[in-house]
Amino acid sequence: MIFGLAGKNASGKGTVAEILKTGGFEYFSLSDEIRLALAERGIEPTRDAMTEEGNRIRHAEGAGALATRVLHRFSQGINQVVDSVRNPEEVRVLRTCQNFFLISVDAPVEVRFERLRQRGRAGDPVTIEGFLTAEERELAGGDPAAQQLIATMKLADYTINNGTDVEALTAAVKNVFRDAASKLERPSWDEYFMQIAEVIATRSNCAKRRVAAVVVKDCRIISTGYNGTPRGTTNCSSGGCPRCLSLVPSGEALGECVCSHAEENSITQAAYHGVSLKGSSIYSTFMPCVMCTKMIINAGISEVVYRSAYPLPASARDLFRQAGVLTRQIG
Numbered sequence: 001m002i003f004g005l006a007g008k009n010a011s012g013k014g015t016v017a018e019i020l021k022t023g024g025f026e027y028f029s030l031s032d033e034i035r036l037a038l039a040e041r042g043i044e045p046t047r048d049a050m051t052e053e054g055n056r057i058r059h060a061e062g063a064g065a066l067a068t069r070v071l072h073r074f075s076q077g078i079n080q081v082v083d084s085v086r087n088p089e090e091v092r093v094l095r096t097c098q099n100f101f102l103i104s105v106d107a108p109v110e111v112r113f114e115r116l117r118q119r120g121r122a123g124d125p126v127t128i129e130g131f132l133t134a135e136e137r138e139l140a141g142g143d144p145a146a147q148q149l150i151a152t153m154k155l156a157d158y159t160i161n162n163g164t165d166v167e168a169l170t171a172a173v174k175n176v177f178r179d180a181a182s183k184l185e186r187p188s189w190d191e192y193f194m195q196i197a198e199v200i201a202t203r204s205n206c207a208k209r210r211v212a213a214v215v216v217k218d219c220r221i222i223s224t225g226y227n228g229t230p231r232g233t234t235n236c237s238s239g240g241c242p243r244c245l246s247l248v249p250s251g252e253a254l255g256e257c258v259c260s261h262a263e264e265n266s267i268t269q270a271a272y273h274g275v276s277l278k279g280s281s282i283y284s285t286f287m288p289c290v291m292c293t294k295m296i297i298n299a300g301i302s303e304v305v306y307r308s309a310y311p312l313p314a315s316a317r318d319l320f321r322q323a324g325v326l327t328r329q330i331g
């Protein structure tokens with residue numbers, strides 16, 4: 001899960017980030033990207049310099065550039081919070097990640113000004129008028145590459161009004177977390193097994209085509225296979241299969257091919273371990289050929305799910321139909 005935080009000055013974004021950090025979130029800030037850029041150029045990170053540098057980077061590299069930089073820093077498999085999202089294009093970039101949610105944090109202007117005064121940071125405005133004038137520049141403007149806080153906050157999936165105390169804020173953050181957790185997306189079973197098959201295909205040693213199959217029963221994998229020359233023989237890619245290395249058109253001279261097919265290997269792997277495939281489903285990255293069709297039927301496999309079509313003769317389809325084996329293509 002990835003949370004982006006957008007909010008006006010002293011709205012409490014930092015406290016929201018702290019609450020999430022305590023809960024195990026990895027912390028990033030688009031402002032830190034600007035600070036790093038300023039440090040590289042030896043410039044003091046005052047509020048004005050930060051705004052200017054942020055706008056300069058967005059102009060030079062695109063309005064979503066700061067978000068693109070931060071994406072590369074994410075660790076895999078854990079939750080992230082990205083503070084200081086200030087441009088709609090940054091939101092668009094972050095939404096390319098699965099399970100991204102934008103939280104807008106807001107509070108009444110008097111409350112925010114009071115927080116700012118108590119913080120007492122050098123360079124902060126000392127009157128509420130000065131505070132509002134400084135804020136004006138961050139909220140909206142004609143320049144799409146500049147800070148566009150109002151437009152950004154409008155894209156929020158969640159809005160937290162932080163007008164009272166930390167206890168109320170903590171409760172609100174926990175509610176948002178629970179709701180987002182209930183919306184987490186994950187692949188369907190079909191996608192899950194097909195994606196696994198696609199990873200297995202990368203291990204194929206065939207010079208001509210990389211195919212893999214995963215055999216599944218009760219949503220559990222019981223066998224896998226990828227195409228290539230038989231175990232203990234020279235790999236296809238190293239010259240083990242002269243037919244595959246001769247650039248023959250697809251489907252021709254199949255009788256001379258010494259590569260085993262992925263479906264064939266998933267069935268023989270099950271035989272190797274003495275596992276029955278009766279009533280299972282086979283996920284194959286390609287539609288099976290006639291030879292594999294026969295083996296699938298006789299192994300007792302009841303369903304074939306494939307990704308890419310193969311120039312399959314009508315006879316194979318007819319065999320599946322007659323044998324009562326279901327076939328499905330998934331996108």
Ligand SMILES: [Zn+2]
Nearest residue numbers: 206236244259
């Ligand atoms: Zn081959």
Ligand SMILES: [Zn+2]
Nearest residue numbers: 261288289292
């Ligand atoms: Zn085959």
